[in-house]
Amino acid sequence: MVSSSIRDPSPRRCCVELSGRLRASVLIVGAGPAGSSAALLLARAGVNVVVLEAKSLPGLKTACSGILGPLAWGVLPIRCQGWVVGRIDWARFISPLGSRLDVGGRGLARVVDREALNRDLAQRAEDAGAVLLTGSKLIELSPGLAVAKRRGARLEVRFDYLIAADGANSAVRSILGLRNPGIELGVNVRCSDGYMDGYEVRLRGGSRFSWIHPGPGGLMAGALGRLGDPVVDWANSHARCSRGEVRGGLIPRRPLRRLVVRFGDSWVALVGDAAGQVKPLSRGGIYWGVSAARMAAEAILDELEGRGSVMVYQRRWWRRFKREVALSLSARSYLERLSPRGIEKLFQLLKSREEVLRESFHVDRQGEAAAKLLSPAVAASAVAISPAAAAAAFARLMTELAGW
Structure with a gap:
């Protein structure tokens, strides 16, 4: 546990509404799996944590597929079988000219409802003592001070450490002037009919591909390509079902070299999609992103206790995944x-x-x-x-x- 000398009293929600000012030891921008995992681990240790989430509800209309391999499942700070909507027992890869490669093995991966996973992680973090502020969009950032727009009002949060978990198009990364890891467009189409216990991938040439696998309430088809590609048409053509709800999102292409930045008297650590931490082949991000969140939280705790430096996070992540x-x-x-x-x-x-x-x-x-x-x-x-x-x-x- 963090000593009382460095643990700030948790601010009450009424204070947020009335004064528009908060003080946090750690500010986290983004309440996806990486951001909420870091918030949960830090709040459990007694650290004063504030989380800013731009959406009105964590995980709302996420475009992620939700395929979790055994290592990704194991790295989550909480696990719930209620999230699981299917499993992957085989994978099939189809070439542009129609040839097939099949691989099998029971229990290759689980398919989870990403909205449920995101909501549960955020709720657990809040239950542990983190202050979660939804509908809060970051608009300004300076050393030790973040400004967000929330319900039409200005909200100021002072911090010692900031964890940027605000996605592929990270506002924090942009403000810091860090290199953009490259962006691709991914879409998912949710279908209400059909069932399968595997994962089918059709290569479209270059880095483009489409897929279909189990999803909440049926099947989920998707596609990945460059901006301007007909990815929605690819996803629908692969779905083999009536046109469903389409969701899209941006996906980074490669991890950043710098994961920790000194920002005045404060520190900023980037995790998840904001740091480009997605697997370059499948573009899945849970395993790398949540692993990063754990390492960043542990490094901050060590520094607060005088046992190390937050820079250790960058070294640990690259040592494991280089x-x-x-x-x-x-x-x-x-x-x-x-x-x-x-x-x-x-x-x-x-x-x-x-x-x-x-x-x-x-x-x-x-x-x-x-x-x-x-x-x-x-x-x-x-x-x-x-x-x-x-x-x-x-x-x-x-x-x-x-x-x-």
């Missing part, structure tokens, strides 16, 4: 170079390694699986370049990432 990031980005760079015929040839090569494919496939460790499957020689055959050139390209990316 190899997976490098391997995943390498695999994605290969796939983005392939023409439809190149993808077809790659599928044929991978079918000859069916046993390796079956043994190595892992929802949460996609980079390691790709490294076993997409060796430079295999990738070179698919893109019609020499194995030496493919190996050199792989080495260049690894060298670039070595400095992260």
Whole structure:
């Protein structure tokens, strides 16, 4: 527990409404899984936490698919079987020309209702003592002071630490002048009919793909592409059901190098989509983002107790995920170079390694699986370049990432 000398008394909600001013040891912007997980862990330790959430309700109309592998499920600070709406026992990948690759294994992943997960995490954080302020949009940020617009009024929050968990289009990251991790567009279409216990992915070429899997009340189809691509049409064509409710969102392409920034006398830690912490191949973000939230919360607690520095969060996250990031980005760079015929040839090569494919496939460790499957020689055959050139390209990316 945090000592009483650094624990601020929790502000009452009436004080927020009347004065428009708050004081927090830790301010968290964004009440998604990463932000709410950090809030819950810090509030449990007795830290005064304020959470600003722009939406009127955490998780409202989220566009995320909700596929959680075993590591993602395990890293959540709370778990509830009531969130689970389906399971993934097999995965099928379809090339642009129609070839198929099937991988199986009971219990590959769970599918959860992301709205329910987000709401429960935020509620648990509030129950633990965090102050959750919904409908609060960040409009200004200076060292130690955040200004939000809430119900038409100005709200000021003074803080010592800020955790930015405000999504791919992070306002905090923009104000700090940090590099944009690159943005893609993802959409989901919720269908009320149909059932499946697997996950089907259709490659569209480059980094574009569409998918279908179990979802709340039926099936969920989706697609990912660049801004301007017909992703809604791709999702609907894959759904094989009547047109359902369409939800869209922005997805970052790669993690930031800098996850902690000194901001005047305060510190800012970026987590989740705000830090670009999504898997480069599938674009799933729960495992990396919530892991980051845990590490950031632990580092802040250590600094408050005089046992360490908040900078430890950045080092810990990259120590754990650096190899997976490098391997995943390498695999994605290969796939983005392939023409439809190149993808077809790659599928044929991978079918000859069916046993390796079956043994190595892992929802949460996609980079390691790709490294076993997409060796430079295999990738070179698919893109019609020499194995030496493919190996050199792989080495260049690894060298670039070595400095992260």
